[in-house]
């Protein structure tokens with residue numbers, strides 16, 4: 001794959017839109033907001049899930065995936081995240097109360113456990129299927145991160161959920177091979193306090209953040225709009241001319257291709 005494909009782009013789950021989920025290779029995804037609907041019969045091809053954080057809209061399909069995989073797969077489903085994100089999964093989901101502890105349950109007829117939770121470190125490189133994923137810390141939850149996604153000399157920076165975050169702009173300023181930024185905007189600009197308290201962005205916050213960046217040559221894509229405010233956010237992004245260099249508000253099934261730089 002010379003592109004990433006967005007399987008879920010909403011900040012709200014609706015009958016026609018999933019929550020955050022993107023495919024970076026045939027068997028590797030980032031976040032699990034919309035895997036089961038998007039993959040359909042191909043669901044058993046998934047082997048690696050890199051998480052940005054533990055909020056429900058980003059992990060919702062993982063318990064159901066474990067439930068499907070336990071009688072069908074021969075190798076563990078590998079789930080990667082920063083320590084606090086994995087702690088949340090263990091304490092709040094796979095705790096034998098909300099859902100069985102699939103970290104302890106073996107695949108039927110095989111020696112491996114159904115899921116493996118694997119800790120990753122910020123700023124380290126993780127190579128899978130010719131793609132490199134580099135997590136970087138964001139300002140959203142304790143264990144939240146975005147990912148720099150690299151392939152073939154091109155880079156796509158995916159922030160996932162975040163409030164203001166200087167590391168995004170440092171990465172863009174120092175890595176000219178990043179040609180596309182995928183960033184969240186959840187609320188209209190009038191909801192600045194709610195955005196601050198829930199650690200999300202508005203169009204006005206995005207505009208002031210973009211001013212922190214020395215570059216102006218990358219495309220800006222936006223996702224994670226809360227559906228009740230989608231029309232207002234869309235209007236404000238257009239008025240501020242924030243979807244720069246051919247960027248757009250992303251919809252489920254949209255793709256962004258890697259573009260070799262230099």
Ligand SMILES: [Zn+2]
Nearest residue numbers: 053055140161
């Ligand atoms: Zn979140």
Ligand SMILES: [Zn+2]
Nearest residue numbers: 055057058161
């Ligand atoms: Zn979210």
